[in-house]
Amino acid sequence: MLKIYNTLKRQKEEFIPLKEKEVSMYTCGPTVYDFFHIGNARSFINADFVRRYLEYSGYKVKFIMNLTDIDDKIIRRANAEDRSAESVATEYSKAFLEDIKHLNVKKATLYPKATHHMGEIIEMIEKLVQKGIAYATDDGVYYNVEKFPGYGKLSGKNTEDLQEGARVEVNELKQSPLDFALWKKAKPGEPFWPSPWGDGRPGWHIECSAMSCKHLGETFDIHTGGSDLVFPHHENEIAQSEAATGKPFVRYWMHYGFLNIDNEKMSKSLGNFKTARDMFSTYSAESIRFLFAQRHYTAPLDFTEQSIQSAATGLQRLQNLFERLTTLLSAKTNGETPELSFKDYEKAFSDAMDDDFNSPKAMGVLFDFVSEVNQALVKHESPSLQFVKKAHGFIKKTAGGVFGILKIQAKESGNPELEDKLIGLMLTLRTEMKLKKDFQTADLIRNELQKLGIVLQDSKDGTTFKKQ
Ligand SMILES: [Zn+2]
Structure with missing residues (x-):
């Protein structure tokens, strides 16, 4: 309530x-x-x-x-x-x-x-x-x-x-x-x-x-x-x-x-x-938001060089774990499931926020969670996918969704349509190079795209691409 x-x-x-x-x-x-x-x-x-x-x-x-x-x-x-x-x-x-x-x-x-x-x-x-x-x-x-x-x-x-x-x-x-x-x-x-x-x-x-x-x-x-x-x-x-x-x-x-x-x-x-x-050139938006979330909204907040620095450091711990979980997620790990009660953390998070948006307390819950997951990952280097999904999901919903302090959001909300158009443009350039018999540049485009995980397939109907 x-x-x-x-x-x-x-x-x-x-x-x-x-x-x-x-x-x-x-x-x-x-x-x-x-x-x-x-x-x-x-x-x-x-x-x-x-x-x-x-x-x-x-x-x-x-x-x-x-x-x-x-x-x-x-x-x-x-x-x-x-x-x-x-x-x-x-x-x-x-x-x-x-x-x-x-x-x-x-x-x-x-x-x-x-x-x-x-x-x-x-x-x-x-x-x-x-x-x-x-x-x-x-x-x-x-x-x-x-x-x-x-x-x-x-x-x-x-x-x-x-x-x-x-x-x-x-x-x-x-x-x-x-x-x-x-x-x-x-x-x-x-x-x-x-x-x-x-x-x-x-x-x-x-x-x-x-x-x-x-x-x-x-x-x-x-x-x-x-x-x-x-x-x-x-x-x-x-x-x-x-x-x-x-x-x-x-x-x-x-x-x-x-x-x-x-x-x-x-x-x-x-x-x-x-x-x-x-502030934008010196501090990230995420650190500023994190600093604010660590203080109850009704209380006065003292903004100092030291407070924002320590916010940035704290936030890095959360960010590191989130990135590690993202990697594990795409690696589709399939080991044991560490013991951890997600329900308890979810409840503690909601209880804190339900109490007049007590964000410092909710942050405490989130960081207890980070510690416990980090410990679990020491014991289980590649835990079950189910565990990784849940841990990733909890951080994404709370730190990302409620507080907006995860950096990954910008990356995830990329523009796939624009991406495809840019790749299409590279393909047109490559075709032009080939027509001009500049095979060196054409190969350079192919190889550099491949490094980015974009594989080209030539056929007599033209060139198509696949993202890996
Ligand atoms: Zn007004």
């Missing part, structure tokens, strides 16, 4: 999805004005672990991650670089998708963009205005926090404390300093969309409310994000969605811990700011 720590209830709860064996899940995606940093990477990868484990457990997951492609930060960058906000957003949306792919994060069911959902966003704001929860001013539309009694239930803050704590903002158009913008009227030179309240653009919070509602419904199962998003972003999402629909918004809220660099908060001013992309 899967239990999830629900930020909203401040306790672990049994996970019961709305629909049997199906999960609707939303994660706040990036604002596409720059490359994302390694702290963001932790959120994206943790969401990926959750999604992959749900799939491993037999759920069908609809996974939505939005792209905020219009925002003050995007406009600022566009102005500084004398280009359009759209070109900034397009460039960094592309970079985002490349980087999460590099990090082996499974593709979302959909990456909805804010600028493609202006209709839904405006419709939701209209509902809030009609219900008297939002009000229009000279510079936009604001949400009246006082009108939503549940405000503060996610972050555990009450409005009086927040009022006191909130710095008195210069904006006198707002009825209360806590009120937040749903729609911002465009200033000269800013991109805008038409609305009943004048040309402008949406606030950040309403984008997530409108897009999650459109793609997952008014109530859905899991919403995740970094713990820095609890307040105000997620608190405001709840206020908007629940006030607009009159229904509970999200059933399980999950938040990921911070990532520090050398025990310090990452910041541009401290000079320890690292984008995920900066």
Whole structure:
């Protein structure tokens, strides 16, 4: 039975999805004005672990991650670089998708963009205005926090404390300093969309409310994000969605811990700011993912040279065994079956992950398994094929499937169609050489292909090939 720590209830709860064996899940995606940093990477990868484990457990997951492609930060960058906000957003949306792919994060069911959902966003704001929860001013539309009694239930803050704590903002158009913008009227030179309240653009919070509602419904199962998003972003999402629909918004809220660099908060001013992309030349995606998996998602994580190095070393042990098993698998060994209870390992792995995705514990199970299989292989150099298949399968399903930390995946997901076309091209070249009586080059092609396990067969109808 899967239990999830629900930020909203401040306790672990049994996970019961709305629909049997199906999960609707939303994660706040990036604002596409720059490359994302390694702290963001932790959120994206943790969401990926959750999604992959749900799939491993037999759920069908609809996974939505939005792209905020219009925002003050995007406009600022566009102005500084004398280009359009759209070109900034397009460039960094592309970079985002490349980087999460590099990090082996499974593709979302959909990456909805804010600028493609202006209709839904405006419709939701209209509902809030009609219900008297939002009000229009000279510079936009604001949400009246006082009108939503549940405000503060996610972050555990009450409005009086927040009022006191909130710095008195210069904006006198707002009825209360806590009120937040749903729609911002465009200033000269800013991109805008038409609305009943004048040309402008949406606030950040309403984008997530409108897009999650459109793609997952008014109530859905899991919403995740970094713990820095609890307040105000997620608190405001709840206020908007629940006030607009009159229904509970999200059933399980999950938040990921911070990532520090050398025990310090990452910041541009401290000079320890690292984008995920900066890391790619030094560390493998698998090591980064493995480092993250070794820490529970709610706990803070300290990223140091030493921690990532030791992750890489640990991972190599797992990788070595997996490659050895892959070799044994193709050698079709046929010896004795070592004694090992696969069922116990499978159960221990699931028990760990079912306990609020306790990945460090699950990693412990996986490495106990690696040790035991390694020991078995000392005694039985060529064990039974059945044993090899099971051991290979367990590592592939858990380390590969749930955590995405096996290197072999890239190799296995090759492109056989392209391969065949390239071999065909080599054959055409070889025929050309023969016609030109350059038999030396023709033989070179044949011999080199043979070294790669591709055997050519000449006949009077032409040349065919066989992969060995
Ligand atoms: Zn969001």
